[in-house]
Amino acid sequence: MAVFVLDRSGKALMPCTEKRARLLLARGRARVHRVVPFCIRLIDRQHASSATQSLRLKLDPGSKTTGIALVRDVTQPDASIGEIQRGAAVLNLFELIHRGRQISETLTARRSMRQRRRGNLRYRAPRFLNRTRPTGWLAPSMQHRVDTTMAWVKRLMRWTPVCAVTSELVRFDLQALENPEIEGVGYQQGALAGYEVREYLLAKWGRACAYCDAENTPLQIEHIHARARGGTNRVSNLTLACAPCNTKKAARALPDFLARDPKRAARILAQAKRPLKDAAAVNATRWQLVQSLRATGLPVELASGGRTKFNRTRFDIPKTHALDAVCVGEVEWVRTWQRPTQTVKCTGRGSYQRTRLDKYGFPRGYLTRSRRVHGFQTGDLVRADVPTGKKAGIHVGRVAVRATGSFNIQGDGAVVQGIAHRHCRLVQRSDGYGYSRIATSKGDARTGTASLSALSLPAVNDGVSRATG
Known part of the structure; x- marks a missing residue:
């Protein structure tokens, strides 16, 4: 990197x-x-x-993970067409893992506990009568996605001379997906035709056959209600099927084809009508993120998710969130993308709770007021040199502090317990994020073990294995 x-x-x-x-x-x-x-x-x-030189920050916003790529803009003339082509030389790759689901579950638990306590305090006025929400309000779990993404954009702007930003405006256009005949949708014509629908179906159906759950096999777009029987091309009538299942079903009705498995038929029909949750979350935050990016004062280029998939397939690049960010926007070629990806996981900065709660929502015990113990706090990156004993050696990782001074250190996939504070040396203070590194290469989109040739979709044209996500 x-x-x-x-x-x-x-x-x-x-x-x-x-x-x-x-x-x-x-x-x-x-x-x-x-x-x-x-x-x-x-x-x-x-x-x-x-x-x-001219550096560009590229973003692929997502509901769970946001891909970030720092690239160098390179322009060179193309003698064959007589035009200047813009390419990207990749410098750094990041994957920002959000904790929106954790925030949502925590707020739900806190709300239920407060309701339980208020049930025993009849004199307390109901608080829901004085609640107001400003214009543009987002739920905390969604506002978190915008805030953390902008936090890293501003960090990279401090550390690098970024000149421009390119962001994927929306991953899926739900209106165009529901009504393919809608006018004025440019990416449904020409080279980008169908890419938006294909990527949506792959995400919605889990990159597996809806009829037999086959994974890592070529998939095809399947009409649940066959065109021969009056079915439409609406996304609510489309699913994914392997070639044997697609051939076997042909124009048969779904209940007839799955007569021996009525539960699966009912599940397919219910899921076909249900929109993709991740798409709704991205659509809810897309414009607020764009406004925040424009507030930085840098030129902002916006692109569709269909163009991102088109570029990734054209350049034969594996699918990861970070590499998706590289392919966002107008780019004619990409080089030096075989770089490790820095994974940044949002962990928070601790809890404001002073007590633990029992199953009824009432206080149980008390927590220490000070977060630091002997100069360390949970989440700090430390190096422990233990001279003697069963745990002798060098241990590097995140520390979990205890009031007794005996700490735990989370290293690479292992936890070392009972390390005395006097053996620890601070490397970096906790900043609310956990860091790790993932290798990326031509034949391995993630860790060097998952093959990308396992899933080649002639009809869907994805070319990415399920293991790459």
């Missing part, structure tokens, strides 16, 4: 390679400014004496 570089006054310079960053640190020309993501600060250079 490219290393972020700041000058000695804290202004952003062009990112450099990991090798160059090691040389600058070894020669004493730079100091570590931040560990994750890695950022160095030069001590012998000012911003005025350094040239910068």
Whole structure:
């Protein structure tokens, strides 16, 4: 991954390679400014004496995960068509994992507990009579998606000389999907025809056959109510089926085809009418995110999800959230995308609760008022050098503090318990996010073990395995 570089006054310079960053640190020309993501600060250079190139920040907003890509805009003439083509050289890939579902469940639990307590306090006035919501109000679980995305956009703007932003405006146009004959929808004509519908169906039906649950196999678009019997092309009448099931069903009615499995038939009919929840969440926050991006003062380019899928398929790039962000907008070629992806998981900054609650919603015990114990707090990145004992060695990871001074350290997939605070050294303070790194290569979209050739969709034209998400 490219290393972020700041000058000695804290202004952003062009990112450099990991090798160059090691040389600058070894020669004493730079100091570590931040560990994750890695950022160095030069001590012998000012911003005025350094040239910068055109960097673009690309976003693929999602309900659960948002893909972020930092690319360098490269333009070169194409002699065959006599025009200038714009390409992207990838510098960094990020996947921001939101915790909207966790926020929603926490608020639901708190609301039910408060209702239980108010039931025993008849004198307390009902609070729902004085509630007001401002214009443009979003539920906390959805506002969280906008806030965390903008927080990382502003971070990257501080660490890199970003000149422009490209964002996917909406992943699915539900009106156009429900009525394919609608006029004025440009991406349903020409090279992008059908990409919006195909991506929607893949997400809605879990990239598996609706009739036999077959995964990692070629899938085709299937009409639940056959066209020969008067069926339409509306998305509520479409599903995914493997080639054997599609051939076997042919123009038969669904209840007749699944006569031996009526529960599956009822489930398919119910799911076909049900809209995709993730699409509704993205649509609810899309314009507020766009307004927040425009408030940064940078030029903002918007693109549809159909163009993103078209670019990814044309460049033969695996499907991940970060690589989807690379393919957002107008781009004629992409290079150096085989880079590791920095996963950023929203973990929050702790709880405001002073007590734990029993099953009835009443206080049970008390929590410590101070979050820090011996200078550490839960979530800090630490390094523990244990000289002797059963846990002797070097342990690096996130710490979970205890009032006794005996900490737990969460490393790579393992938890080491009972590490004394005197052996711990702070590496980076907790900032409300957890970090990890995922390898990305041509034959492996995620971790080097999942094959991308397992799912090739002639009719759906996805070319991505279920393991890549």
